[in-house]
Amino acid sequence: MSRSAKVNQAILIIFDDIRAELLFGLMNEGKLPNIAQITENGVKCLNCITSYPAITFPCYGNIVTGSYSGYYPKEGNAVPMYHWLDRMDPPSTSKKRPFIRNYGDRSQLLKINKDVGKNVKTIFEQAPQGNTLSSSCFLFRGAVFDVGKNVFDVEGIFKNIEDAFEHPRKYFPNNEVPIISIGYVFQTDDIMHKNGFNDSEYINLIIDCDRYLGALLNTLKKTGYYDSTAIGIITDHGNYKGKEHFDLEPFFQQKGLKPYIPEKGIGDFDCVFGSVGFFNFPGETWHHHPSLQQLQKFETSGIGKEKLNLIETLWEIPGVKYMYYREDNNKPEKGIIHIEYQEKDSEKRMSGLIEYQGFGKEQKSRYIFDGNDFYGYYQNEKSAKALDNKFHTIEEWLEATNHINFPMIIDQIPRYFKNPRSCDIIISTLGTHYFNYEHGKTVGRTPYSHDNGLRESMVVPFIIGGSSEIPQMELTYCKTTDMVPTLLNLLGIKPHPSVVGKSILK
Ligand SMILES: [Zn+2]
Structure with a gap:
């Protein structure tokens, strides 16, 4: 001893x-x-x-x-999610298309030991x-x-x-x-x-x-x-x-969005979606994350080859309440994540930002919004104090929000999005609607899950x-x-x- x-x-x-x-x-x-x-x-x-x-x-x-999770070439454990797309920053020049990691597949499960950052x-x-x-x-x-x-x-x-x-x-x-x-x-x-x-x-x-x-x-x-x-x-x-099940397969077909097939390097998107959806789209190639402009003028490979504004398109999915995506040119040490929020279809959509700086324990983040906050933090004296426009550490976010919904989420979202293996757009219904959608298929109908904040x-x-x-x-x-x-x-x-x-x- x-x-x-x-x-x-x-x-x-x-x-x-x-x-x-x-x-x-x-x-x-x-x-x-x-x-x-x-x-x-x-x-x-x-x-x-x-x-x-x-x-x-x-x-x-x-x-x-x-x-x-984090920016794993420098810090963080590198595994953003149960399913992720192998992208790097800067993008790989390899001809091999980014693979889809899925730990639900028994043959891939133990690869976690290699995937976890050095x-x-x-x-x-x-x-x-x-x-x-x-x-x-x-x-x-x-x-x-x-x-x-x-x-x-x-x-x-x-x-x-x-x-x-x-x-x-x-x-x-x-x-x-x-x-x-x-x-x-x-x-x-x-x-x-x-x-x-x-x-x-x-x-x-x-x-x-x-x-x-x-x-x-x-x-x-x-x-x-x-x-x-x-x-x-x-x-x-x-x-x-989850409350209401919805099959997304026809929705994507109708939009002309085809699922990504890594072996062939074709397809428009990859998605896994319980009640929180993780969407990947190609930028210049599948190795690149798309810019905001590429997301807003996205050419689908399906019928009609329509140009979609993907941010608007994903809001058409029933029950969506929250959306998160990166600003262009984010750096691992500093960047901005956009938040959009809409309680009901009839209501006006609101927007805000999470700004972050630093790494690991030293990471600080702040939450900026117009008008009402989206997490109910204002309704509580302790959490309202963290809405002071200042950057806060994980410990400060934890202290301010541990007792309410969305505990520490302002700290967690940037840690996720910093990881080059993370997706491009997250949307969440908070469980009112659920989809059980994985890589092009609806896989079962069980309403029991976990993922939301x-x-x-x-x-x-x-x-x-x-x-x-x-x-x-x-x-x-x-x-x-x-x-x-x-x-x-x-x-x-x-x-x-x-x-x-x-x-x-x-
Ligand atoms: Zn678990």
Whole structure:
């Protein structure tokens, strides 16, 4: 144990797709006695803010690295979204067309380990020495022992960690227990999308996980490691039920917009769209992001070869309330994102800007609008204070907006758009209308999803317990990128400079 270390080991369990209110609700009902046990004597937060968009990637990758998307040739973890188009800045001169990355495709999933930027480090890479264990954590870069990347058994995720403490030699030649272990429970997300957040199969799986965690805690006690181990529990995002489904395939056909086919380098657009839509369009080539003028006078390849103003065209999609796109000539260190907002079809559309400067922890952003603000920040005394025309850090945005809808969104939007792999236009219905559209096809009709900036998607649980060295405290707010630096702090390890989150114990 180094002088500043409070614990010798950290175990992090990341559940996919559980809201804070659900997890703490089940705990209050006495259904999760083991999670409750570590929560009672440790750190808890019922209001931990995840990344925007509230989608597994980036959210889960951001937890593991403690950083956000960003301009990855210089900073940031480089994975903007579950699906992205491989574009660079400056644009590649390669003849090969930009590919579409889709982590939903099992054959592409583990490529995340290469996709994550070289300027950030996973928690495994941040441990200077010692054994590290990934148990079905798909982002395992730097883990000494990567077990279970192909394991699809929930109990096995916990059992692997248990086993590594009971029989370390099976995993590590030096027969020492892992100092950092991550178990990632992705199965909760699969069931939530299929059956929803009130479904008994979903709830029962969470209850099962509590039992598996109980077995792990018992093993830690039995082997004498419990009091020297910090156990973190977090989720990547919450969820919601969409209201009205709409099939976008005919809409795009009618507009003459053809989906991009990377192998052939043809097509007008690429899009994925739950209730937040991510649109890519070609500029000079598919390697280039389009200019505003190119978006406004876009020549489609479909029937009629019409010139479309894409910004206006996308507003015709039912239920759209928010739109975001870049100003021309944005730089990674300084730029402008346009926001357009319209509550209902009948109302006037309003516009505003997010201006940003700087990188990583130092990034500052400000929100400028005419007349009314679009996020309801003015209606609240604390958030209204951040609308002072001044640039604010992520910590300042978090403090001002953690308790309302769209927490930290003014900080998050620029971090997304700085990434050359990010799309050209985002639109959002906030869940009133949903589309389940991916790369040219409507893929199913499930109304259960997550992605929007509302609290239902953005607020997750944050728990650290185990060792009696961990103080008993309740935080009024924190963010998901605080988990890794807090665990490292407990271990007496200094986080990598790329980490944007901060230890909540400081
Ligand atoms: Zn997820």
